Structures are given as structure tokens and as C-alpha cells.
Amino acid sequence: xxxxxxxxxxxxxxxxxxxxxxxxxxxxxxxxxxxxxxxxxxxxxxxxxxxxxxxxxxxxxxxxxxxxxxxxxxxxxxxxxxxxxxxxxxxxxxxxxxxxxxxxxxxxxxxxxxxxxxxxxxxxxxxxxxxxxxxxxxxxxxxxxxxxxxxxxxxxxxxxxxxxxxxxxxxxxxxxxxxxxxxxxxxxxxxxxxxxxxxxxxxxxxxxxxxxxxxxxxxxxxxxxxxxxxxxxxxxxxxxxxxxxxxxxxxxxxxxxxxxxxxxxxxxxxxxxxxxxxxxxxxxxxxxxxxxxxxxxxxxxxxxxxxxxxxxxxxxxxxxxxxxxxxxxxxxxxxxxxxxxxxxxxxxxxxxxxxxxxxxxxxxx
Numbered sequence: 001x002x003x004x005x006x007x008x009x010x011x012x013x014x015x016x017x018x019x020x021x022x023x024x025x026x027x028x029x030x031x032x033x034x035x036x037x038x039x040x041x042x043x044x045x046x047x048x049x050x051x052x053x054x055x056x057x058x059x060x061x062x063x064x065x066x067x068x069x070x071x072x073x074x075x076x077x078x079x080x081x082x083x084x085x086x087x088x089x090x091x092x093x094x095x096x097x098x099x100x101x102x103x104x105x106x107x108x109x110x111x112x113x114x115x116x117x118x119x120x121x122x123x124x125x126x127x128x129x130x131x132x133x134x135x136x137x138x139x140x141x142x143x144x145x146x147x148x149x150x151x152x153x154x155x156x157x158x159x160x161x162x163x164x165x166x167x168x169x170x171x172x173x174x175x176x177x178x179x180x181x182x183x184x185x186x187x188x189x190x191x192x193x194x195x196x197x198x199x200x201x202x203x204x205x206x207x208x209x210x211x212x213x214x215x216x217x218x219x220x221x222x223x224x225x226x227x228x229x230x231x232x233x234x235x236x237x238x239x240x241x242x243x244x245x246x247x248x249x250x251x252x253x254x255x256x257x258x259x260x261x262x263x264x265x266x267x268x269x270x271x272x273x274x275x276x277x278x279x280x281x282x283x284x285x286x287x288x289x290x291x292x293x294x295x296x297x298x299x300x301x302x303x304x305x306x307x308x309x310x311x312x313x314x315x316x317x318x319x320x321x322x323x324x325x326x327x328x329x330x331x332x333x334x335x336x337x338x339x340x341x342x343x344x345x346x347x348x349x350x351x352x353x354x355x356x357x358x359x360x361x362x363x364x365x
Contacts, residue, residue, distance in 0.1 A: 001128035001143040002063055003028075004227050007206050007328075008213060008220065009136050016072065018210060022332025024079050025206050029325025031083025032090075033318050039088030040314020043095045044307070049158065051092035053151050059086035060147030067140025086147075087321060091313035098301050098309050107298040111242040114294060115235055122231025129224015181311055187303055189361050191319050194296065197259055197354040198323035199330075200266075200347045204230075204285055206328035211340045216273055226282045233286045241290050251295045252362045256355050258291030263351035269344040299362060 002009075006028075010021035035055075042051050062082035069075045093113070101109035124143075131139045182188065212218045212226065245254045265284035268277065297316070304312045334343040 026329040032087035032321035035084035036317030040091035043310030055089035056151035064144035118234035125227025199327035262288035
């Protein structure tokens with residue numbers, strides 16, 4: 001709930017400028033980048049369950065604390081720490097899915113997990129918009145408590161992990177496995193292309209809500225409905241879409257069409273929009289996400305094994321985190337020095353570039 005409204009909270013409630021709010025979001029990205037690295041390393045050492053439990057519980061406490069901070073510098077520092085803890089969850093979660101799934105159902109397994117994430121996103125954005133309209137303080141509390149409840153459920157419902165613990169043999173192999181990852185030239189190319197695409201995609205959570213508020217004059221509740229529509233589409237349609245793609249499209253085709261749709265969404269934003277236009281834009285962004293994301297995760301997961309899965313997952317999480325750092329900050333700088341239309345043109349062009357590069361890298365399977 002908090003992240004989609006964090007820039008709005010900083011600008012509308014605490015009086016921060018767009019560039020100041022962009023710095024806070026970028027610090028979240030820096031913390032997530034470092035947290036992703038250590039989360040992946042710890043996953044290969046102590047196991048994915050312990051990492052997920054720690055991230056959920058202390059991340060929940062952190063969101064509650066963040067809602068009480070008022071000093072800009074304190075918010076900056078604490079946001080970094082909170083992201084470091086909270087985002088260590090991602091590589092551990094990806095490794096868990098990789099461990100529990102098979103080659104045949106892995107893409108659907110990731111899609112199912114994304115479905116659960118986006119069901120939470122749909123509820124969180126919709127309810128969060130309503131809560132934010134009345135009380136931002138309550139927004140931080142609800143987000144924090146739901147994280148803690150998730151930790152309790154994970155602890156109670158899943159068996160203790162005993163298949164991914166460290167061993168002397170595994171520890172001795174770690175330096176070799178780390179080098180192997182970076183010698184995977186195709187994966188390295190994939191990471192850099194993904195940074196390009198994801199830096200554009202994260203505008204959805206940061207500068208796009210501000211654009212809806214300041215340029216289209218939408219209320220927080222309307223912005224919440226748009227965010228909820230993103231999640232609802234994924235919950236209702238993505239599993240069916242992925243099931244169909246597995247049988248009818250290659251991974252290359254799904255990714256290139258998906259990323260091209262992202263470019264189309266931001267080209268629409270170059271025109272004067274009302275709520276219906278914003279709704280159409282959100283629909284294209286969601287279609288891009290549905291077609292591309294599970295395929296991208298499956299691309300790198302196919303290259304892993306039980307000894308390095310956490311490290312690959314860490315690099316993917318760091319790719320996301322770096323994008324979350326660079327994308328919002330540079331986007332905010334563009335808006336500060338030009339306008340939103342200039343930003344959307346840049347996003348569309350970069351997305352088109354990523355479309356062509358993915359076409360060359362993704363296997364035609």
C-alpha cells in the first residue's frame with residue numbers, strides 16, 4: 001500500500017519537491033539493490049524460509065515506524081534501511097519457487113505467485129487509495145501489520161526448510177558459482193536490457209501517480225482504482241494468458257510484443273487524457289507486464305541449479321532495485337527540468353529499444 005503512494009505522501013503531506021521525493025524513492029532502490037544481494041547470498045547459506053520470515057516481520061515493523069518520521073534526512077536514511085531488509089525477501093522467494101517447481105510448470109508457478117502478489121496489489125491499491133485520502137498514518141500501519149501477518153502465516157503453514165541449508169561442500173563452491181554467473185554472457189546481456197525496460201516500467205509506481213494527480217487532476221481514490229485495475233487484470237487473466245502462450249507463442253514473441261505494448265502505453269500519455277485515457281494507458285502497461293514478466297523470470301531460472309539459484313535470484317532482484325533507483329530519480333529530474341510529456345516520450349523510446357534488444361537475446365522457444 002505504501003510504495004504506490006509514497007511520492008504523493010512526500011509531496012502532498014510533507015511538502016517535499018518532486019526531486020526530493022525522487023531521491024527518497026531512489027534510496028529505496030539503493031537499499032533494495034544491496035538487500036537483494038545479501039538476500040540471495042543468505043538464501044544459498046541459511047535457506048529461503050529464514051530469509052523470508054526475517055524480511056516480512058522486520059519490514060512490517062519498519063513500515064509502521066516510517067509513518068511517524070518527519071525529518072527529511074531521517075526519512076531518507078530509514079527508507080534505505082527498510083528497503084534493505086524488506087527487499088531481501090525477493091531472491092529468497094524466487095529461490096523457493098524454483099525449488100518447489102519443475103521445468104514443465106515453472107513459468108506457471110511464477111505466474112501463480114505473481115497472481116497472489118497482484119491480488120494483494122489490487123486490494124492494496126484500491127483500499128490504500130481510500131485510506132490515503134483520509135489518513136496516511138493509517139496507511140503505514142495497515143501495510144506494516146499485513147507484512148507481520150504474512151510472516152506469521154509463512155511460519156505456521158509451511159514446514160521448516162531442511163533441503164537448502166548450507167554444507168561445507170556447498171560453501172567451498174560459492175566463489176566458483178559466482179564467477180560462473182558473470183561468465184554467462186547471455187545472462188549479463190539480459191540483465192542490461194532488463195535494466196532499460198524495468199527503469200521505464202517503475203514509472204508506474206512513482207512518477208505516473210504524480211502525473212495523474214498534478215496533470216490529470218485525479219483524486220487519490222481514482223489513482224487507487226487505476227492501480228487496482230492493474231492487479232485485477234493480472235488476477236483474472238494472466239494465468240490463462242501464460243497457459244495459452246506456453247502452447248501457442250515462443251518466449252521471444254511474448255516478450256517483444258509485451259515490451260512494445262509498454263511503449264504504446266506511454267505514447268498515449270503524450271496526448272491530453274481524462275480518466276478513461278488513463279484507464280486505457282494502465283491497461284496497456286498491465287498487458288505488457290502480463291506478457292513479459294513471467295517469461296523473463298523463466299529465462300534466467302532455466303540457467304540455475306540448487307547451488308547458485310539464490311545468486312541468480314539476487315542478481316535479478318538487484319536488476320529490479322537498480323532500475324527502481326535510476327528510473328524514478330532520472331524521471332523526476334526530467335519532469336523538474338522539462339515536463340511529463342518529455343518523460344513519457346523518453347520512456348516510450350527506451351521501451352522500443354528494449355523491445356529490439358530482447359528480440360535478439362531471448363531464445364525462440
